Amino acid sequence: MKRLLIVDDHPVFRNGLRLALEDAPEYDGIVEAGSGAEALAELESGYFDMAIIDVGLPDISGFDILEARAREAGSPRFFVLTMSADPSLARKALRYGASGFASKNLALGTLLLALRLVDSGELYVEGEILRDILTAELRFPRARSEQYGKLEKLTERERAVLDALLEGCNAKEVAGRLGVSQRTAENYQSAVYAKLGARTAVELVRMAISAGICPAG
Structure with missing residues (x-):
């Protein structure tokens, strides 16, 4: 039997997923962690066959956990389960x-099949996300690769700022959405523009369309 670690900062979702997976015959030990620090502590103190992690954790990013532990000997296979279906996040994971990536909209039955696939040593990416990745690569392989490379340099907070900017939010609205001061939001905004090489909002949107994360219509 196998041990599973669920890392998510939303207790209702985390507990619900644990209860659902407890009925699966594969797992006889399921442990929960509500933050990145808790996850790292659990990974240090015990052995797990699989870890389901969200990337948007309150203290450290799920990507930081992957970077620290995913390639270490004896580490579990990591399956990223997050709110976003953004293909650039899947590529980064x-x-x-990571051995798997899916959005939280994935049906439970499909998730169980995906976990079994990853547990057998295969990679899994949710169908629509994989389609978007392949479509981007086939249509604009070089341009998309360059834009994805820029996107992957953004931190989770900077990515949230980018999403807000693409929705037309100003600095004050970004600050309200993130729960930070307007000055902090402006600093994040400047970092996003600098990392993506955009000078204006128009260039930012054009870059997003080129990367396939912002609809052209």
Whole structure:
């Protein structure tokens, strides 16, 4: 039997997922962690066959956990389960050592099949996300690769700022959404523009469309 670690900062979702997976015959030990620090502590203190992690944790990013542990000997296979279906996040997760990536909209039955696939040593990416990745690569292989590379340099907080900017939010609205001061939001905004090489909002949107994360219509 196998041990599973669930890492998510939303207790209702985390507990619900644990209860659902307890009925699966594969797992006889399921442990929960509500933050990145708790997850790292659990990974240090015990052995797990699989870890389901969200990337948007309150203290450290799930990507930081992947970077620290995914390629270490004796580490579990990591399956990223997050709110976003953004293909650039999937690419980044796989590059950091994850074996699976899916959005939280994935049906439970499909998730169980995906976990079994990953447990057997295969990679899994949710169908629509994989389709978007392949479509981007086939249509604009070089341009998309360059834009994805820029996106992967953004931190989770900077990515949230980018999403807000693409929705037309100003600095004050970004600050309200993130729960930070307007000055802090402006600093994040400046970092996003600098990392993506955009000078204006128009260039930012054009880059997002080129990367496939912002609809052209």
